[in-house]
Amino acid sequence: MVRRVLSLPSGRIAVCVLAVIALLAASGPLLAPQDPLAAGDTPLAAASGAHWLGTDYLGRDVLSRLLDGSRVSVLGSLEVALTALVVGVVPGILSVYLGRTFEWLTLRLADTLVALPFLLFAVAVVALLGNGITQAMLVTGVLVSPLFYRVSRAATLAVARSPYVEAALVSGAAIGWVVRRHVLAKVLPPIAVALAQTVGTGFVIVSSLTFLGIGVQPPAPTWGGLLASDLGYLGQRPWAPVAPALLIMVTVWACNVLADALRDVSGEAGRALLNSRRARAHRLDEADPAPAGGTR
């Protein structure tokens, strides 16, 4: 699947962008040219050789803060996506096999979670448990998990009624073996699409919460927090919000493009892509000089 994604221009672009973001998250604090927390003598300074993106209201280097803040944003969004994945996929698959009571319970639970506004819920949890991005993201991940529940359940239902799965069960295969051998392979592509989308959604959620000053203790920098503080000084630095806003926008866009690419190369569409490649390769073969003794 990776090779098929990379064969698409949009897939290559998305992977490149996300690789850069991942690099920033891993080594951003090391790349920061200055101490992101050190207040300077030149608040709200314009971009210069010393401060490529200028300084904030306390004279701190904006580029260093952006680089340092990338880790919180990336880890937060991954936390949302992975929590949702674990909490949603396992009951989604098992709901097909563990009987009607489990199915009814998980479906109603998923309906309930969908009805809860996750941003407000995250704010409430932070108020209850203390200001921290981890607890906020864990709760958000649980509230986003119905997406994975439904995707994995729908894919499992489609596979579960296949003759070869029924044949395996009739032959005495254990449910766990059937799930590992037949179901997971069919369920993974739509889950991968949902995961890429959820990472993008996670970025928006992390940025929204940190924009509101929730989840991170000052003066720790975050992309959302930088955007919020810059908006207060538009009169002095009208272009200041562009950098954090652009970073958030490009990252979310790359996640969505990657999700599109994954969708395009998986399932029927993926097989069609594979077939068209084979056909093209076949046509190239046909263009070769005809061998002696006639054509095949």
Next chain:
Amino acid sequence: MLPPFTHPRTGQDRHPARPGHRPARRSRLRTAALGTVLLTVLTPALSACGGDSAAASDTPTLKWASSYFPSHWDPVVGGSGAQFRELALVYASLTRTDEKGDAVPDLAESWDYNARGDRITFHLRPHLKFSDGEPVNGAAVKAAVERAKKQKNSALFGDLTSIESVEAKGLDAVIHLNQVDYQIPQLLGERVLQIASPKAARNASALDRNPVGAGPFTVTQIVPGTKAVLRKNPDYWDAENIHIDNVELTSAPDASTVVSGLRTGVYNFADIDPSQAEAAKKAGLDVFVQPGFNASNISLNVNKAPFDNGKVVDAVRHAVDRQEFVDKLTFGYGETTDQPFPKGYVAYDPASADAYPYDPARSKKLLAEAGYQAGELKLNLVVPAEDPQAEIVQSQLAKVGVKVTIKIDKNWATPFFAKDLAFSLYSTTGRDSALQTLTAHFGPHGPLNLSSPYEPSGFEAAAAKVRRTPLDSPDYAEVLRAATRAGLKSEALVFTYSQPNLIAKSRSVSDLPRNPAHIDWTGVTIGGH
């Protein structure tokens, strides 16, 4: 012409154009484009035309965007903090302050002390009524004081400790004091004793939603937390000097949008953040600083480690660079202060100025003497919300080797006023009575003294001397400064800077009286009305 929308991968038009309909589509596109251009051009122009709608209107209307929109309309619950200015639209008090900060008549036309100075009689103006028709008399004053002292959710009881009882004698309110206290006329002004109708106050929760006072305006509509609409009170004692017919008080939106609101006429008066001052000036608005008593401080609890060590306290004092607060937080509109008052105020003590100058080297030395090497001392600074002040404190203490972690506690007020915190920040808007400001900060049970019951030696005696000194005594200023000097021996407070009361208004609104810390609408006109 706009290209047809083409799907990037399939190469198909999502809405393939039909040849016969192309001219009509072009025409529609042109109309839409023209419409958009006209809208873009005309909207700012039309908005600008409406910029002084209040001026153009026949009825002078004050459109006030306030950062301190009252969360409570019952003055007893609202307390003596910054919201008193908005509540003063509805409620009047026994006294008010003039431009020198002295107490002058309001509902009371005069007052006098007995010879010992432990009883004061306020003589109320005759024929005054609250907006519900109840008379303004001694009984109303008695009810107001007793409610402030006894109501369960009163935020004022700590301000009225000198008052023993109130006796109502027709239009006279006789206040019996438990000690000699000549501060009472200043104390019972707009901040501490805004008087509500006793009939309305019988249902305090209803009063909190629907205020009934005898002030210059009466409320016609309140949208809780958002907006209040008021109209002039024709029965106000000084109604002839109130030239504003209507008031629309709105909770200020985000600081960065207030100036736009002022420019487009949505508001014609607003308190603004210093970061917006230049934008307001460029927009042609009248920007000014209303004098006040604002003072911010770093609160230390000397009952808790490490501040139980005087050397650590002194190290913090020498680590604070006050000018940085002024430069970065007030854009030069504020000023440094090392006392609970701004410089130049009668209670400001020049002899105590700059007692602990910024000296990071000395601070490091004191920390070493206290047994803390660089990086060893770790402190939690607890604040109620994200606050650049906290970040500056953190940064300044980091320079002397103290690691500060900022903790945001949404329920900060509970541990702060219970004196459970070790290290925090507080900003006061001051009090009309300078002595009240001093006792609030340095008194053993002062609400702003994080180290209660600690008090600096000699402060109680100095405060008592101020109470015993009449306000018009030639010695008053010196006695007051001596009390400030005694209070500043406290190790519990490090004062940093004075935040300006920065206001932007439309030029159609005339200048306000420069009463310190107050917003007085007497004589103010809108659009020349």
